[in-house]
Amino acid sequence: MTAPYARIVADIRQRIESGELPPGSRVPSTRRIIADYGVAMATASKALSALRQAGLVYPVPGVGTVVAAAGTVAPQRKAAASGTDDVVRAAIGIADADGLAGLSMRRIATDLGMATMSLYRHVASRDELVVRMLDTALGEYPLPADPPDGWRARTEVSARALWAACQRHPWLAHALSMTRPQASPNGMAHTEFVLAALDGHDLDLDTKMHVGVGVFVFVRGVAVNIEPELRAVQDSGMSDEDWMTAHKPSMQAVVDRRRFPHLAAAMADEIDMTLDSLFEFGLARLLDGLDTFLTPHAPSTMDR
Structure with a gap:
């Protein structure tokens, strides 16, 4: 009897070979495989791993798993992990392509060509692995050793570095926690x-911590939307603009101008609103508010 994952592999292989899934196109994600074939996450992950090992597909960060071009060699897995860094990097690659939901110790082991239990020589648990992953991801965007002058410029540097890391690794915002902070040196x-950056201001430590964590919460709050948006594009095959174009008439039909006059006017206009624009607008307003709050506490108007 053919194993479920093998049937999935055969089906997707046939779609690739027939041209239904041409080179560069996305193959079904683990979520889509689970929904379409009625299998568990482990089976979906195993099927994608088998396709990668066969050189038919390869993961693209922020996009998903795509079909390799005919006659080319897709990026291959390493024969074996030589250390913890290999395990962490393999896990990041999987999470970049399929999110934390697609991450399992079995899948990492399969990609690295090693036994699942061997991973535990490098990390004690999946939770520890995720902490190492987020620390590594944040470390890709180091803070400057020679920061700019002024609390606002320094705070903005930190916010933008966090935003860049979350854009590069869409799963990162979901992994970061405010209420249960992880032991991540790069996060700390x-x-x-x-x-x-707040040194010299007449603020107690409690207030300073609320400022620092408040900035982090803002960035994370916007960034948690990055991964769902990417998955929606992958699952639907439609960009955000295409989706809005297709659904705008039905939304406008629901918006009663008498009940929602401002919203109706907004929907009738062409408003360019993206996660980037929301981040830029929100960050500027957050810093404006902090500027008003910090001004009475500032040692000098030059430090603003």
Whole structure:
């Protein structure tokens, strides 16, 4: 009897070979495989791993798993992990392509060509692995050793570095926690960076921590929308603009101008609103508010 994952592999292989899934196109994600074939996450992950090992597909960060071009060699897995860094990097690659939901110790082991239990020589648990992953991801965007002058410029540097890391790794915002902060040196560096930016202001530590964590919460709050948006594009095959164009008439039909006059006017206009524009607008307003709050506490108007 053919294993479920093998049937999925055969089906997707046939779609690739027939041209239904041409080179560069996205193959079904783990979520889509689960929904379409009625299988568990482990089976969906195993099917994608088998396709990658066969050189038919390869993961693209922020896009998903795509079909390799005919006659080319898709990026191949390593024969074996030589250390913890290999395990962490393999896990990041999987999460970049399929999110944390597609991450499992079995899938990492399969990609690295090693036994699942061997991974535990490098990390004690999946939770520890995720902490190492987020620390590595944040470390790709180091804070400057020579920061700019002024609390606002320094705080903005930290916020933009966090935003860039979350854009590069869409799963990162979901992995970061405010209420249960992880033991991540690179994450702690951001908090320290903002706290140091407030030196010289007449603020107690409690207030300074609320400022520092508040900036982090804002960035994370916008960034948690990155991954769902990417998955929606992958699952639907439609960009945000295409989706709005297709659904705008039905939404306008629901918006009663008498009940929602402002919203109706907004929908009738061409408003360019993206996660980037929301981040830029929100960050500027957040810093404006902090500027008003910090002005009475500032040692000098030059430090603003």
